[in-house]
Amino acid sequence: MARYVMKFGGSSLATVEHIRAAAEVIARQRRAGHEVAVVLSAMGDTTDELLAKAMAVSGRPNPRELDMLLSSGEQVSVALMAMALRELGFPARSLLGHQVRILTDSVHCKARIEKVETERLEAELHAGVIPVVAGFQGIDSLDEVTTFGRGGSDTTGVALAAALKADECQILTDVDGVYTTDPRMVPQARRLARVTFEEMLELASLGSRVLQIRSVQFAGKYNVPVRVLHNSGVGEGTLISYEEPDVEAPVVSGIAFSRNEAQVTITGVPDRPGNGYAVLRSVSESHIVVDMIVMNAPRAGIVDFSFSVPREEYDQAMELARTAAVEIGAGDVLGSASVAKISVVGVGMRSHAGVATTMFEVLAREGVNVRMVSTSEIKISVLIEEKYLELAVRSLHEAFGLDQAPVAAN
Structure with a gap:
């Protein structure tokens, strides 16, 4: 019983x-x-x-x-x-x-x-x-x-x-x-x-x-x-x-995606300590959850700072970013609410190389540009234009063999 x-x-x-x-x-x-x-x-x-x-x-x-x-x-x-x-x-x-x-x-x-x-x-x-x-x-x-x-x-x-x-x-x-x-x-x-x-x-x-x-x-x-x-x-x-522990985990178990995404980018951020905090402080104080964050390598003393937020909070995040940009002497604030996130997930990624390579190869072949990336031990997420979402999900699903039943071990 x-x-x-x-x-x-x-x-x-x-x-x-x-x-x-x-x-x-x-x-x-x-x-x-x-x-x-x-x-x-x-x-x-x-x-x-x-x-x-x-x-x-x-x-x-x-x-x-x-x-x-x-x-x-x-x-x-x-x-x-x-x-x-x-x-x-x-x-x-x-x-x-x-x-x-x-x-x-x-x-x-x-x-x-x-x-x-x-x-x-x-x-x-x-x-x-x-x-x-x-x-x-x-x-x-x-x-x-x-x-x-x-x-x-x-x-x-x-x-x-x-x-x-x-x-x-x-x-x-x-x-x-x-x-x-x-x-x-x-x-x-x-x-x-x-x-x-x-x-x-x-x-x-x-x-x-x-x-x-x-x-x-x-x-x-x-x-x-x-x-x-x-x-x-x-x-x-x-x-x-x-x-x-005695069962070999699949490299990739599944592909998740979300349309509820938006991207905010502040250009020309002076490359000095504290500016990342200055940008995100007001966003977090407004209880807006920030997901991905990307800061490119400095050039001529400035960087571009990008982050993603839930789509329903995009307008508020843009207003806060514009205010922060003025305070720190940054350039323009750009954004898009027409983006989506795709993630490949699998515990087998801990012990297998090449997942990111395959993911980027597939997206490049399909003409899908990657805007942002975040990773963990068992996950790789990318932000792309929403219009390519279905194409990208189907292509990645096939590339990682997820349409094929796993082969039983002897």
Whole structure:
């Protein structure tokens, strides 16, 4: 007998029929003799609809009241699911974050989990009851309701799996696993049987929307195996876990991309200490996340300084850059909101040379100019013109052989 935490997202719960179907998937695990705890998101687009109502009432909703409002969506899901499971003959009980005692800090709308109390959950499981827990929400030391931000139910699922020492946290969604890239762009993309926490963290941060970044961080920290499955429960899905030392890792596991990018360049920056800080200080103080940064080699005492930001913050970043340019005596400020980021990811890159060479060779052959580059041990990211995005992704996917199934070792 295994113990599973099964998390269903909003698209898997969009209607009453969807909830009944999800209940059947849960029931199959129970009929097989396994212990199951369930974590649910709000139904369909409920959270977006609630947020729209809040914005219609107030241009800047109070964060505490916003958490009270948004957390109500999951309450509907868990109550309906408990009813559906009871109709199938399985005792079930819906539980909100404060009833489980998912304890968090006091940062409304983006709280972080500090502790999950397991006494009630263990008692329910021991009694043969399926606990159906509201995702996305917890409670702080003052008994105030808090929420975890977009995709926060994934984090709830992983946190419960860690606290309950579950064999797996199963994330059931409308895709049947993690793919080498988006199959809507590259039909030849393959489902990966296994990826490491490191690879999934890079893929999630670089544009893959299968899992929330914080849930992957949590899973890696507490070594919780996570399996991404189709919401029908059919198939093996993709297992996310630590790298197995006796299995040779693929050089490149996947290609991620993001259209939500913009580039800012300040030309003619005097080459003296402190000017990089002067440029970025106001940007960071405005809570704009800077991703890539490039400063070219000095020539005649000046450099060009470029950085990338989320596209929705491009206009503000340009204004701040213009102000900084005047303060430090730089030249023009140039920018583009028509750029995209492509990243190749794979733990095998640690021990294999030539990935960057292949990447730049492919892009050059296709006439794609690279504007910026950033790297880590298992990732190479480039910023390119958005109009070349699909061409670049397809070409790189083919060049790294990601459309070919891996050859099994003898």
